[in-house]
Amino acid sequence: MYKEYFSKIYNFVFYRILNKEQTEDIVSDIFLKVAENIFRFDSKKANFNTWIFAIAKNKLIDYYRLKKIYISIDDENTIDPSIDFEEQCSIIKDEQLKELYSALAKMDDRTRLIITLKHFEGLNNREISKQIGINESTVSTIYVRGLKKLQDYIAS
DSSP states (O other): OHHHHHHHHHHHHHHHHOOHHHHHHHHHHHHHHHHHHGGGOOTTTOOHHHHHHHHHHHHHHHHHHHHHHHOOSSOTTOOOOSOOHHHHHHHOOOHHHHHHHHHHHTSOHHHHHHHHHHHTSOOOHHHHHHHHTSOHHHHHHHHHHHHHHHHHHHHO
């Protein structure tokens, strides 16, 4: 299970938050939760892919919730929670991947997620629709528009 799903879950998280260290922490939390709750998995209710991605989605929600709790706009001593793009980009050695990463970073979360699920996870529009809870035709529209934006970002 770990071998089959690690890269899928890692990419799912990474392309949502665009931070290597935080992604690693969240992914380890996801697999810990899966291991602790594997006895609760019921194949009659959902397939394993749906179940593990639901856990991943919930961990991301927790991450965003906690991030909001610790960020105060009134506190001048608050550490800037923004992602240092240059630092993250330096981790990537391949120039084409840097260009892709830079372009994906400019996109909104939903578009980036759909492109990621389609290209990195190999899901079709119906599977993406079920996973993120939007209409299949909306997935298609966002995907096509997103690819166009991605091409424009890379071309510029």
